[in-house]
Each structure stands twice: as C-alpha cells, then as structure tokens.
Amino acid sequence: MSTYHNFIDGKWTLSRSGTVFENRNPADRDDLIGVFQQSSPADAEEALAAAARAYRSWRLVPAPKRAEVLFRAAQIIEQRKEAFARDMTREMGKVLEETRGDVQEAVDMTYFMAGEGRRQYGQTVPSELRDKFAMSVRQPLGVCSVITPWNFPMAIPSWKIVPALVCGNTVVFKPATLTPLSAVNFVKVLEEAGVPPGVVNLVTGGPDVGTRLSTHDEVRVVSFTGSTSVGRTVNQNAASGCKKVHLEMGGKNVIMLMEDADLDLAVDGCVWGGFGTSGQRCTAASRVVVHERIYDAFLEAFSARVRSLRVGNGAESGVDMGPSVSEAQRNTVQEYVRIGTHEGATLVTGGRALTTGAWARGWFHEPTIFGDVHPRMRIAQEEIFGPVVSVIRCRSLDEAIAIGNDVPYGLSASIYTRDINKAFTAMRDLYTGIFYVNAPTIGAEVHLPFGGTKTTGNGHREAGTAALDVFSEWKSIYLDFSGRLQRAQIDT
Ligand code: UN1
Numbered sequence: 001m002s003t004y005h006n007f008i009d010g011k012w013t014l015s016r017s018g019t020v021f022e023n024r025n026p027a028d029r030d031d032l033i034g035v036f037q038q039s040s041p042a043d044a045e046e047a048l049a050a051a052a053r054a055y056r057s058w059r060l061v062p063a064p065k066r067a068e069v070l071f072r073a074a075q076i077i078e079q080r081k082e083a084f085a086r087d088m089t090r091e092m093g094k095v096l097e098e099t100r101g102d103v104q105e106a107v108d109m110t111y112f113m114a115g116e117g118r119r120q121y122g123q124t125v126p127s128e129l130r131d132k133f134a135m136s137v138r139q140p141l142g143v144c145s146v147i148t149p150w151n152f153p154m155a156i157p158s159w160k161i162v163p164a165l166v167c168g169n170t171v172v173f174k175p176a177t178l179t180p181l182s183a184v185n186f187v188k189v190l191e192e193a194g195v196p197p198g199v200v201n202l203v204t205g206g207p208d209v210g211t212r213l214s215t216h217d218e219v220r221v222v223s224f225t226g227s228t229s230v231g232r233t234v235n236q237n238a239a240s241g242c243k244k245v246h247l248e249m250g251g252k253n254v255i256m257l258m259e260d261a262d263l264d265l266a267v268d269g270c271v272w273g274g275f276g277t278s279g280q281r282c283t284a285a286s287r288v289v290v291h292e293r294i295y296d297a298f299l300e301a302f303s304a305r306v307r308s309l310r311v312g313n314g315a316e317s318g319v320d321m322g323p324s325v326s327e328a329q330r331n332t333v334q335e336y337v338r339i340g341t342h343e344g345a346t347l348v349t350g351g352r353a354l355t356t357g358a359w360a361r362g363w364f365h366e367p368t369i370f371g372d373v374h375p376r377m378r379i380a381q382e383e384i385f386g387p388v389v390s391v392i393r394c395r396s397l398d399e400a401i402a403i404g405n406d407v408p409y410g411l412s413a414s415i416y417t418r419d420i421n422k423a424f425t426a427m428r429d430l431y432t433g434i435f436y437v438n439a440p441t442i443g444a445e446v447h448l449p450f451g452g453t454k455t456t457g458n459g460h461r462e463a464g465t466a467a468l469d470v471f472s473e474w475k476s477i478y479l480d481f482s483g484r485l486q487r488a489q490i491d492t
Contacts, residue, residue: 004036004037006037007150007184007187007191007200007202007338009201010196015183017042017043021035021206021302025362026093026178026261026362027312028313029363037203039203048213051143051172052218053198054197057153058170059167063120066165069165073190073192074114085102087181088181089322092150092325093278093323093362095320096103096315105155112446115167120138121168122136123135125304135476141169141472143170143218143220144170144221144223147210148173148175150175150176150178151277153183154186156225156371157182157183159467163462164223167471169199173187173221175202176226177204202470203409211492221244221399221471222243222246223244224248246458246462249409251284251452251456252286253409254285255269255287255440256394257289257415257416260417263294266416269285274286278391283411285414287389287391287442289394289400290394292394302369302391306369311364311366336379339379340377340388343378344372344378346372348371349367349368353365370389370391375392397426401429404426405429408429410433411432411451411452411457413434414436414437415436423437433452448463448464
C-alpha cells in the first residue's frame with residue numbers, strides 16, 4: 001500500500017502530525033488506493049513560509065520563461081492522460097470518458113495560460129501632460145492559497161494554480177481529501193516540468209489546514225471552489241486580513257425547453273447535463289423547466305432514456321454513470337429523495353440506493369427524476385450534487401425565465417428553442433455567469449470566463465483571461481521625461 005507525501009519547498013515530506021487518512025474507491029470501498037498526510041496547521045505554515053521565500057525570485061523570472069515551464073507541464077500531462085484518468089476514476093468514481101475530459105481540461109488550461117506568458121496585456125495611454133508616458137501593468141500579489149473540490153480533481157486545480165504561476169505568484173495547494181491522488185499527480189508534473197522549489201506546495205488534509213490557508217498573514221489570495229457554506233466561512237476567515245478572495249460555489253442550474261424545441265436533442269442534453277458526473281457538477285442541470293405543450297412527451301422520452309442508463313464502476317466499459325463520491329454524498333441524495341417525495345413531487349424514475357450485487361461495495365444510486373415539481377420546493381431550490389433532476393411545468397418563456405432566476409444561485413442556464421427571439425431574450429434575462437443555447441448547462445471551455453452570480457460566487461471569474469484578474473493586480477506607472485515638475489489636473 002502506498003503512502004503519499006506533502007510537497008513543501010521542493011521536497012516530498014511527511015506531516016508533522018504523524019497521522020494519515022485513507023483514500024478509497026467509491027465504486028469499491030475494499031479498494032484502498034493509498035494513505036495521505038493528515039496535515040496540521042503547522043504544515044500549512046511551513047508551506048506558506050516556503051512559498052513566501054520562493055516568491056522573491058519567482059516573481060522576477062520573465063513571464064515567458066515561467067510559461068516555458070508550463071508548456072512542458074502541459075505536454076507531460078498530455079502524455080500521462082490515460083494513467084491520470086484511471087487514477088481519477090478510481091478515487092472519485094466518474095466514468096473514464098469523463099476523467100479523460102477532466103485531465104484534458106487541465107491540458108487545455110495549461111497551454112492557454114502558458115500562452116499568457118507572452119501576453120498579460122496592459123494599457124498604454126496618452127498622458128494629459130507633455131513629455132510624460134502612462135501605462136498599466138499586471139503585477140503578481142504573492143502567496144496564493146488554492147483550495148479545491150473533488151468533482152474536477154485535476155481540471156479545477158489547474159484553473160487556479162496555472163494562472164497564479166504565470167502571473168508570478170507562488171502557491172500552497174490543499175485539495176479535497178477525497179481526491180488527493182490527482183493532486184499529487186498534478187504537482188509531480190509541475191515538479192518534473194521545472195517549477196522551482198517552494199513555488200508550488202501541496203498540503204493534504206482537512207478544514208484546519210484550509211483555515212490556516214485563509215487566515216495566515218502571508219497569504220494575499222485565497223481561491224476556493226466548493227460548497228456555498230464552506231465558501232462563506234473561507235470568506236469570513238480571510239476578511240479581516242483584507243485578502244483577495246475568489247469563490248466559486250454552488251449552482252441550481254436550469255434547462256428551459258420551449259414548445260418548439262428539438263425534443264431528441266433536448267433529451268440528450270438533459271441526460272448529459274443532469275446525470276453526467278452523477279450530477280456532481282456545480283454546472284449540473286438539476287432543474288428542467290418544460291413548456292406545458294411538450295411536457296408529457298418530454299417526460300416520457302427523458303425517463304425512458306434515464307431508465308436505460310447503466311450505473312456501475314466508471315472504470316468498466318459500457319458504464320454510463322458512476323457512484324456518488326462518498327457515503328455522505330449518497331446519504332444527501334437519499335435525503336433529497338425523501339424531501340421531494342414528502343413535498344409532493346412525483347417520483348418518475350429512480351429514487352433508490354443501489355446496494356446489491358456488483359453495487360454492494362460502492363456508493364451507487366439510481367438516476368432519479370422528479371416530475372410535477374413546484375419551483376419553490378426544496379428539491380428545486382437547493383443544490384443536491386447528485387443524480388436527481390426536478391422537472392417543472394411552465395406556460396411561457398417569461399414564466400420559464402422567472403422560474404430559472406428564482407434560486408439563490410446563478411452559475412449556468414440553457415434554453416432549447418428554434419426561435420431566435422426566444423433564445424436572445426433568455427440569453428439576456430437569465431442572471432447567470434454562463435448561458436447555453438441548444439446545449440446543456442455543462443461544457444464550459446477553458447478560454448472563456450467561468451463563474452456565477454448571486455451566491456454562486458463573489459464577482460470573480462476563473463478561466464480565460466478573467467483568471468488573470470484574480471491572480472494579478474494592476475499597477476499604473478507614469479514616467480515623466482520633461483525634466484520639470486508637472487502637476488496633474490493643475491498644469492494643463
Ligand atoms: C464544475 O461543475 O465544478 O462546464 C466544473 C463544465 C466543466 C467544468 C465544471 N467544464 O461542466
């Protein structure tokens with residue numbers, strides 16, 4: 001059995017705590033993947049000190065040179081894609097096709113951000129004074145804490161670490177305790193690609209490590225993806241130190257089906273959007289709002305497709321949907337099935353944990369659809385993060401938009417229609433960070449901003465060049481070559 005280490009100041013080290021935690025396969029709890037360091041706040045402090053020391057020199061490495069390291073990293077990840085995907089399926093359960101996609105997203109992000117090594121454009125503007133030059137440049141902030149979830153164990157760390165590095169920051173990275181192997185794989189690649197000691201540090205462990213990473217004086221940026229409740233705590237912890245906090249949290253995303261939608265296309269989208277990653281995406285389509293004229297036809301076709309999904313170990317071919325990531329997550333799913341039933345929604349299909357035969361040793365659950373859902377029911381308001389989709393009736397586009405917006409979150413939304421007027425209206429009026437036409441709510445690409453409104457986030461975006469705004473700040477520079485004192489706003 002393998003023991004995995006922290007990575008601090010360029011060395012793979014044991015935690016000072018002397019304790020470890022287990023990482024097990026959610027499709028087969030007898031499959032022990034390895035043990036990882038149950039780090040203490042003292043480990044976090046050591047990593048932060050290393051990151052602070054490394055920052056002194058890393059920030060001065062020319063950005064195109066920092067980017068060369070990242071280009072190499074992208075190539076290495078690409079070469080190991082299959083092995084990394086298999087490790088990821090083993091530790092968090094989603095099917096191989098999807099974990100390959102997760103690794104690919106890290107490759108794409110790393111190439112994209114490496115390109116930013118030769119851009120990171122600022123502005124040059126005319127000065128209002130003679131013989132004076134004015135411009136703005138991006139400058140790094142210093143040490144960044146990166147706290148990431150288990151549902152995209154390589155993609156999401158790459159969205160944060162890689163832009164942080166290309167901008168000249170250093171990083172302390174705490175991955176979710178359910179997916180530390182993918183984090184180790186990613187950090188090993190960065191080491192191999194030539195990231196200098198201390199520039200990226202990995203500390204595995206629980207909330208006390210996360211708290212230290214969000215409160216320590218040395219930290220300038222905290223970038224967090226996870227639940228809204230934990231995100232709120234991170235925000236509060238970081239507030240008194242006036243740190244820059246980037247939060248990417250919950251979703252209750254909607255697909256709206258208009259009466260003129262291509263029904264087959266919409267069913268494909270709802271199956272993928274609702275049950276891809278077993279519904280464990282912040283972009284998951286957990287609500288489908290359907291025009292009353294096509295409601296019955298849609299629900300029949302949708303439930304028939306969902307009944308035919310094969311649930312099993314994501315490493316096996318032919319499996320469409322893997323397990324929930326953990327026992328706790330499956331319990332949450334079951335709890336919401338009870339809540340939906342109690343609220344009076346119609347259980348159309350699914351609703352049970354799968355506990356027999358080949359499923360007996362994993363955290364499997366049937367893909368589940370509720371019909372006749374009222375938009376204010378808890379199953380239509382709260383993020384479940386599991387394979388449960390609520391189908392809601394509407395009578396018009398206006399009503400669909402109103403329902404779509406009537407949740408505390410605002411990550412992603414979509415409309416299926418052939419009517420361009422409806423598409424543009426919905427595109428304008430859904431208050432979300434991401435919008436799709438004739439495609440489900442999942443499928444963001446790395447070169448556009450990713451993030452959401454309301455309690456999904458706190459106004460920042462990751463991915464695309466928007467990520468540079470999280471991991472750099474502007475410095476405005478004025479050079480006076482007149483040889484005399486010139487006073488802005490006065491000597492005109
Ligand atoms: C997430 O749901 O946590 O758009 C991230 C998507 C993926 C990223 C999802 N590219 O669904």
